[in-house]
Amino acid sequence: MPEERIARNIALHIAAGDGNITKCETLLNDDEDGTNGADAWWEDESHLRWNALHFAVSGGHSDIVKLLLRRGGIWNAIDELGFTPADYAWSLNNDEIYWILFEEGVRQTLVLNLLDRKALAQSASRDPGANGATAKDGEGEKGVQVGENGESSTLKLQVTESSGEVSAQNDRFLESRLTFVKDGEGKMRCMDKDGGLVMAAWETDVMQKTATLLCTDQQTGQPITGLKILNVGFGLGIVDEFFQQYKPSKHVIVEAHPDAIAFARQNGWHEKPGVELIHAKWEDALDQLANGELFDVIYWDTYAQGYGELRDFFEEVPYLLDESNPNARFSFFHGLAGTNRFLYDIYTRVSELDLREMGLDTQWYDIRPSTTSETWNGILRKYWDLDVLRIPISKRIQDVE
Ligand SMILES: C[S@@+](CC[C@H](N)C(=O)[O-])C[C@H]1O[C@@H](n2cnc3c(N)ncnc32)[C@H](O)[C@@H]1O
Structure with a gap:
């Protein structure tokens, strides 16, 4: 210059x-x-x-x-x-x-997400064989859309350092090996081939609170048994353990990674009461799911997918939630931009607005997860560095008579 x-x-x-x-x-x-x-x-x-x-x-x-x-x-x-x-x-x-700055960030993120979707729709119609909807560069691990320097990759179309890692692309992640090992505190963790943390014990409190919020009567505080539950992304099966405590009448688990499926089977998940373990990407399992009995509870927590894929799932939620149950609920793991408070706030608001567009009203519940230095020991990169994690609970907006 x-x-x-x-x-x-x-x-x-x-x-x-x-x-x-x-x-x-x-x-x-x-x-x-x-x-x-x-x-x-x-x-x-x-x-x-x-x-x-x-x-x-x-x-x-x-x-x-x-x-x-x-x-x-x-x-x-x-x-x-x-x-x-x-x-x-x-x-x-x-x-x-x-x-x-927050309002500007929300506005620009919504506009760019819209443009992104339009571009994908156009590229799909030009080349119907292309897997445009999932093949995106520059997205980090565990739904984090923030690059190495913290910039949001939806907002700046740049390839971050993480783009060479399997977590940057869902299909590559699904073709690579997973390891299930114990950390220095003897707790199980699941890692991808680059050392990215797919799932670990520090999220246990988040999973427990989420299951409680999804499976408890909000008026009486009593647990609800016999629910029909859908969980997308098995990982270590932590949230599924909590779901099992509510004795669901149906408990469908959709998991795309062969190693995670093998881990689930080793732990006897295919034989647990009400459990149906589906080995498929959620994107491919939708028809099968929507044609069956619908769900009272839906939870989404995948890996190597970004906000674009999460929003694609939002669009499906109204078709999967049981319409006859006004209390049917949806939640997802909100780790979007989990290393920058401001961008985390932006994604909280953007997801809430997108869910509203799908006819879902969202309440947020705070939790302060505890991590230690051991949590990230031997891990490629921290994906969470904030005090408060927000758990969304979305329900259909009820018609007012
Ligand atoms: C963070 S873990 C889920 C952790 C889980 N909530 C628990 O409590 O242990 C994410 C899981 O999603 C799976 N996954 C990634 N992409 C997927 C896809 N497109 N469809 C279904 N599962 C997927 C990964 O293989 C991984 O097992």
């Missing part, structure tokens, strides 16, 4: 930090002599890779934050320390700016 342009971009950073909105506008606009305006997205390598939004946030100037967002400022740009502008707003207790 030419020096004059860099100087202009730095001048924008200074004006944004000082709260001088008139100067920011002048610098952003093209000059009368044709000189281009400053770049709202530009990152200063010599200053923590901050962009103009980071400076505006650090000065607490909400008007300039709004201006920069209108003029191409990148709401989720990560600096050298891994922080977005919203992370600074949060640490400075600036709620107003945090929510401005």
